[in-house]
Amino acid sequence: MSETAAFRLRVNGTERVVEGAWIGESLLYVLRERLGLPGAKNACEQGECGSCSVLLDGTLVCACLVLGASAAEREVVTVEGLPNGSGELTDVQQAFLDEGAVQCGFCTPGLIVTVHDLLERNAAPSDLELREAISGNLCRCTGYGRILAAAQAVVAERSGSGRSQRETPS
Amino acid sequence: MSGPVLLPRSLDEAVAALQETPAATILAGGTDLMVAVNAGTHRPEAVVSLARVPELRSWRRDGDEVVLGACLTYTEMEHGELASLVPALCQAARTVGSPQIRNAATIGGNLGTASPAGDTLPVLAALDAVVEIRGPAGTRSVPVLEFVTGVKETVLAPGELVTAVRLPVLRGPQEFLKVGTRNAMVISVVMAALVVDLDGHTVRLGLGSVAPVPVRAREAEAYAEAHVDWEGAGNGRARIVDAAVVERFGELAATATAPIDDHRSTAAYRRHAVAVCARRAIERASS
Numbered sequence: 164m165s166e167t168a169a170f171r172l173r174v175n176g177t178e179r180v181v182e183g184a185w186i187g188e189s190l191l192y193v194l195r196e197r198l199g200l201p202g203a204k205n206a207c208e209q210g211e212c213g214s215c216s217v218l219l220d221g222t223l224v225c226a227c228l229v230l231g232a233s234a235a236e237r238e239v240v241t242v243e244g245l246p247n248g249s250g251e252l253t254d255v256q257q258a259f260l261d262e263g264a265v266q267c268g269f270c271t272p273g274l275i276v277t278v279h280d281l282l283e284r285n286a287a288p289s290d291l292e293l294r295e296a297i298s299g300n301l302c303r304c305t306g307y308g309r310i311l312a313a314a315q316a317v318v319a320e321r322s323g324s325g326r327s328q329r330e331t332p333s
Numbered sequence: 334m335s336g337p338v339l340l341p342r343s344l345d346e347a348v349a350a351l352q353e354t355p356a357a358t359i360l361a362g363g364t365d366l367m368v369a370v371n372a373g374t375h376r377p378e379a380v381v382s383l384a385r386v387p388e389l390r391s392w393r394r395d396g397d398e399v400v401l402g403a404c405l406t407y408t409e410m411e412h413g414e415l416a417s418l419v420p421a422l423c424q425a426a427r428t429v430g431s432p433q434i435r436n437a438a439t440i441g442g443n444l445g446t447a448s449p450a451g452d453t454l455p456v457l458a459a460l461d462a463v464v465e466i467r468g469p470a471g472t473r474s475v476p477v478l479e480f481v482t483g484v485k486e487t488v489l490a491p492g493e494l495v496t497a498v499r500l501p502v503l504r505g506p507q508e509f510l511k512v513g514t515r516n517a518m519v520i521s522v523v524m525a526a527l528v529v530d531l532d533g534h535t536v537r538l539g540l541g542s543v544a545p546v547p548v549r550a551r552e553a554e555a556y557a558e559a560h561v562d563w564e565g566a567g568n569g570r571a572r573i574v575d576a577a578v579v580e581r582f583g584e585l586a587a588t589a590t591a592p593i594d595d596h597r598s599t600a601a602y603r604r605h606a607v608a609v610c611a612r613r614a615i616e617r618a619s620s
Contacts, residue, residue, distance in 0.1 A: 166337045166378060186338050187370045187377055208371040210364055210434055211518055225433045228367040230360055232338035233382040277432075298517035299431020 170235035175244025191226035202242035213300035216273040223280040242272035262313040266304035337379035361442035403441025421507035441495040454547040455526040459539030468493035505531035506618035510610040522598040523606040527614035543590035553585035586611035
């Protein structure tokens with residue numbers, strides 16, 4: 164017999180109800196399969212790849228390693244719920260497009276959430292801080308150069324120094 | 334909210350929940366447990382999550398010691414005052430997984446899982462940490478080297494949980510070294526934690542991933558203690574400058590291990606790497 168759980172989550176600012184979930188379901192599974200939010204990607208299921216990165220009560224975590232029912236009543240922000248002002252895309256998403264930081268795209272949502280989280284806590288990260296911040300997000304296409312360039316572009320934009328002064332990607 | 338995922342709001346509630354649901358799995362940061370659940374190798378009948386027990390979430394100074402709540406995360410160990418009070422623990426915390434993992438994983442979870450590769454365990458061994466346990470019969474304290482009894486085995490009885498870890502605050506250098514195949518997201522092949530107590534005139538070397546349980550290199554420690562210039566240690570470092578002594582310290586450290594060949598490395602490499610890490614640790618502590 165499988166035990167089931169019913170609980171409520173606040174996801175991207177909206178109260179969501181989950182019923183009949185198996186108690187071992189990860190937050191990632193709940194988001195993707197029960198709540199129709201496929202932004203966080205399911206890949207390694209062991210916290211290695213970071214493609215399921217979300218914010219749980221404001222803390223960056225791998226959704227695959229969070230027991231869904233244990234997140235009851237907590238605040239979850241996925242890539243779908245990042246603050247985007249009035250536009251369709253956040254500045255980080257736009258920079259990823261502009262800088263060619265997206266190839267196959269599978270790692271992109273996780274990286275977008277990670278870069279948002281970093282820049283919330285540290286508006287002007289050093290190159291090393293930036294590299295360390297994305298060390299839990301695997302990308303097998305880009306070699307990371309374009310991703311770092313995109314993050315640096317956002318730093319420059321937000322600090323008002325503008326696109327022309329950002330570092331040229333190597 | 335219903336279902337057998339219990340979210341106690343206090344330590345008393347957590348202990349009661351474990352007593353009422355003996356088959357429950359204890360959930361701390363989830364970074365070990367959920368890997369097994371996702372892989373289908375562990376199917377929990379019930380879960381007691383410790384994430385909302387406030388008593389477990391913080392650390393405090395207690396005289397010459399610090400007491401770390403079991404649900405303190407690696408991110409919390411990496412930064413701030415705690416990092417300067419127990420530098421080796423901070424260094425070990427920083428090597429764990431990725432930022433996402435460090436945000437979730439806890440020191441109590443590292444103890445509860447008791448993996449031979451548990452990153453804080455050599456540090457806790459070197460510091461002679463004491464694990465505080467609470468269960469239906471009350472509280473008890475167990476030295477960390479007695480707490481871990483085998484590969485992923487501990488003295489925890491059903492209904493018991495780790496509530497805290499008690500560590501001394503020592504004056505003197507501390508070093509943590511870890512060998513793995515890359516810098517991030519790596520499970521250790523060898524770990525060495527060196528703690529020098531300039532007041533107690535002791536050298537302690539904890540080793541990890543080189544035996545079923547964390548070990549202390551007692552012979553190497555005694556050898557080093559006999560060769561430290563304790564009177565000349567006024568600059569806050571442990572002065573060992575003789576290259577032959579450093580070399581011998583490494584050799585003795587390797588003799589304390591019982592490594593195996595596995596998918597991450599070989600016993601021979603682990604013995605070699607332990608000697609190198611021990612040498613580097615004592616060199617760093619001396620400089």
